[in-house]
Structures are given as structure tokens and as C-alpha cells.
Amino acid sequence: MLNLIKLPQVFTINQVPKVFHEDGIISGYRHPRSSATDCILSLFQLTNETLNIWTHFLPTWYFLWKLVTVVLMQTAWQDSFTWPLVVYLISCCIYPLASSCAHTFSTMSVRARHICFFFDYGALSFYSLGSAITYSAYVFPDKWVNSFFYQYYIPIAVLNTAISTGLACYSRFPECQSPRFRKIVRVTAFAYPYLFDNIPVFYRVFLCVGQGCTDNDAIILHYNHIALAFLTGFLFATHLPERLAPGSFDYIGHSHQLFHVCSILGTHFQLKAVEQDMVTRRPWLLAHSVPITFSNSLGLALLCVVVNLTIIILYSLPLLSAPVGQKNKKHGKGPKKTSGKLCNRC
Template sequence: MTRVFHEQGILFGYRHPQSSATACILSLFQMTNETLNIWTHLLPFWFFVWRFVTALCVTDIQNDSYSWPLFVYMGTSCVYPLASSCAHTFSSMSKNARHICYFLDYGAVNLFSLGSAIAYSAYSIPDVMVCSTFHDYYVPLAVLNTIISTGLSCYSRLGFADGEAGSFAPGEALYQAGRNVVSSHRKSMVWGMALASQSQLSSCLFLLPGESAQNEAVLNHQKHMAMTLLASFFYSAHLPERLAPGRFDYIGHSHQLFHVCVILATHMQMEAILLDKALRKEWLLAHSRPLSFPQITGAILLCLIFSLSNIIYFSAALYRIPEPELHKKET
């Protein structure tokens, strides 16, 4: 099996690297090392959809502009678990299909980061920062962060694919070294950059809570950040399977634990944002400038256009990488 399909510390349970789409779907009901990776995001996807639809049904969305950022956030919280489930489901169709699946996964994660930033800007900004320069530029910077993060994440994976094909020329040693550094930190970078915009503001929530902040919401923000840090640790550390290769191939490996932590973090984050929205509504409407419809749609559209452009560009670049040459045995 080629290196692109192999995970550190996982010895068994791999699907065939040339699986058909039908075989990939059927693998949801077979025990492989990807089965729980799929279900730990597919089931929460339906839970978040249920919460999203329930909130929509009790809101006059056309006239309640105060709730618009919430629905953007809840919508993006449905997108990333679905994208992750699809990526894990269809990643065994081919090498290029695997890379493209995860390009889309990175884009969805970063879109969720932007949705979180929009909700934080609307409901969770500390009192002392409301209408400040930081507040004014928070969402635009989150859009920039999203675009750059998606591009760098895809670029690092392309570097991994390029290095596997052995297509670097001798004169590109410095360039190769730089790209390999990015690739080696790909796992931590994807979530680290995606969570940068929200973690900065979450830190402010603890340091500068303000008079209108509520203890219940702050506690949920703290739980969210703690769970996010734990998720990032599992995502990059390859524990526990690195310590006992083969023992956690099907149940209990780091990516499954990462998925569980991410979903719990999102749930806690959603509870915190809902509390902020409800408990701070009167104060925020009196003191802050709510995000307008053009601002919200503009941010989402810019993110979608540039992120999809990145994904299309790097997906096309995959097919320009030469296949690794087979070295003939000397006779």
C-alpha cells in the first residue's frame, strides 16, 4: 500500500486503494479503520441539522436580522461534519481522489471557522471591544484567515503528494525542504489556522469579559477551548496508536478521538453562542452595530469563491504530478 493511504500506528483495516464509489458507501457498514471516523461525524451532522431546522422554525428569519449571524454559524456547523464524513468515505477510491476529498474537507473546516467568527463578532465580543477597530476588522480578518488557511492546507498536501512522486529536481533542495516542513506540520496547521480567529476572541472573553457577559456563557466558552485544544492534541500526536501499533486500528485511535472532541467542542461552542445571543441581546442592540446582510453574504461569498478556487487549482495540480518511476532490478 502506498504511503498516502497509510497512517502512522495503524497496521490493519485498510480498504482497497482502488475502491469503487459503491464499495466506499458499503464500507460504512463494514468494520474498517475508517468506519468510526465516518460515523463520529455523520451522526452529529444530523443532530446539528436538527438544531438548525428547529431554530429556523421558531424564528422570523426575514425580519429578525439579529439572528442572521447565528444561522450562518449553525449552517457552517452542519457543513464540516458532512464534508468530513464524505472525505473519509470516498478517500479510498484513488490517490488523487483521496487528496481532493481532503482538500474539500479543509475548505469546509475553514468555512466553519468563518461562521464561528461571524457569530462571535455578533454575540460574544467583549464589552470593551464593541465598536472598536478590532471589532470592525474582525470579520474581514477572519475571511482572510479562511482563504489563506485553505490555500496553505491544500498546498501542504500537494507537497506531500509531490514528494511521494519524487518529482523534485536536485536544484530545488531549498524549496523542497521548505515544502516538507509545511507538509510535516500539515495536521496541526489545518486546525490551528482554522481556529485562530475564534481562539483569539475566546481568549479575550476570559481576560475582558465585561459587565454584560454571563457566567454560564463564559463557562461554555472555556469548555469549548479546552476541548478544542484536546482535539488538536489528538489530531497531531497520533496517540495512542503510536505507542502500540496495531492495537487501536479499528477502535480508539487518535483520529476517532479527535472527531469526538471536535463534535463536543462544537456543541459547547453552540451552547455558549446561544447563551450570549439571548442574555446579551438588549445590551448588544443598544451599544453595537449589527452585521448587515451585505456584510454577512459578502464574507461568505468571498470565502467560497477564493477557497473553491484554491481547491480547484490544487486539484488540477495533482494531475500534473508525474507518477513515481518504477526502478528495474539489476540483473
């Protein structure tokens, strides 16, 4: 059937505006003003984005199945102890889905590209808060539960969520004029919340000795998650291997695909570790930890959604209000070699 459908044409790096360029990727680019239909059809042809999309779209269904299992089979709504896990699983469904949608529709226009990735960044920061909420509920070492740091851990994580989304969205504007600065800002926007969220895990896994360190079967799972998380960050920051051999990994094997795979595997191990801690430590946590309520679990998730959507709207308004005629004049009707000035134009 696909033989009867005319698939969209792909282009080289010199045929698309600079804002669409990827380091070390020479070919496989889609039309920079694709229709929504073309974007969907491109899922079934090999471009430099195809595997980026599928490596996050397919795992979404796995995490959705896990969420449904918890909500329906474990009667989550009747057991507040599972609410942090519900928040975390919701974030695990949203961030790969937002990423796959962003990669799918980001070639409709420069404006659409920016806004699509605004939502991607908001979803990632929401996932960061979901991780923090589950860590606070299930993962903190025994000796840190109810400590000073424990009391302020979630409020700081909420603040980090807003900062992360704001910085990541801002990083799209100096994208072509200052690519190195843009990269530093974007890496910082995601690395800092991750490092903060995982302070209790790092302490428990690498530093804590003696009584109260909560040494159980989840430790090896936390090790796996940490290793994959750092590999994910390394791939995102370095653009390896395509930087070493530009054009050789345009369709299969470039860093963003590997980044997606490692992030999903890392999330899988993180989920297993959280579930292990939740089951193993439940009696002790119910007796010694702060009770889990709507306000410190699901309520925080709703607050995060509202804050992130507000930030995304504030960044999107200048793009949406840009004159369409000016955009069309700058970009023309088809791919062509363009200057870096187009990066901030919509």
C-alpha cells in the same frame, strides 16, 4: 441482508501505497482503488476509517436539525439578528458532512484522496469563518464592541479563511517526501485561524476583569469548548494513542476517531455558548453594536464559499490533468508495496 453482500477486502499497511498510510495504523486499510460502491459498502464493515466516517456523519443531522429549528421556528429570515447564527449552523452542518464524505470516498484513487480532503479543508476553514461571524455578533466582551480590533476582526478572519484553505491543500503535496513539514503546515493552517477567532473569547474568559467583561452563564460553556478544542488539536498533532502501540488501535480508539468526537463535542458546547450569549445579550447588543446586515453575515459566507471553491479548483486542476495512463502504470490494479514517490502522482 448484509450476509448476502460481499463486503470489500481490507489490507495491511504494506499492501497499500504510502500516501494512504496512517501513523501507528497497521491494518484495516481499504483497497486504494475502490469503487464508489465499495466505499459505501465499507461503511457497514469495520475498517480503520469506519468510525471516522460515522462520528462525523451522524452529528451532521443534529446540526441540521438545529439549523432547521432556527430558520423555520425562529423565523430567521425576518430577524437579521439571527443571521450570524444561521451562518454558523450552516458551517456546522457542512464541515462534518464534508469530512465524512472525504473519509468515505478517499480510497477511490490517490487523485480522489487529495481532492476529497481539499473539500474537507475548505469546509473546516468555512467553519472557522462561521465561528468568527458569530463571535463578532454575540460574544465580544462589552468593552471591545466597536473597538479598533472589532472593526478589523471579520476582514482578517475572511483573509485567514483563504490562507487556511490554501495552506491545508498545499500540505498534501509534500505528504510523503517531507511528512514532518507537511504536518507542521497542516496544523498551522487550522491552529492559527482558531487562535485568532478566539481572541475575544480568551480575553473575556481568562484576562478580562471589572466592568465590561460580560460575565454571564455562557462563560462555563466557553471554558468547555476551549478545553475540548485544545484536546482536539493535541490528538490531531500527536497521533496518540496509536503511536505508542502501533496496531492496537487500528479499528477502534485511534487518535483520528477521538479527534472527531472531541471536535463535535467542542462544537456542541460552542453552539450552546453562542446561543446563551445571543439570548442574554440581545437587548444590549442591539443598542450598542454594529447592525447586522446581509453583507456582514450571509454575504461573507457566500464570499468564503466562492474563495474556497476557487482555491480547491486551482489545486485540483493539476491532479485532474495528470495522464490517466501514467497513473495506472504507477499504481497497478491492486494493493502492493509501493515507494513514497507515489505520493504526488495521480
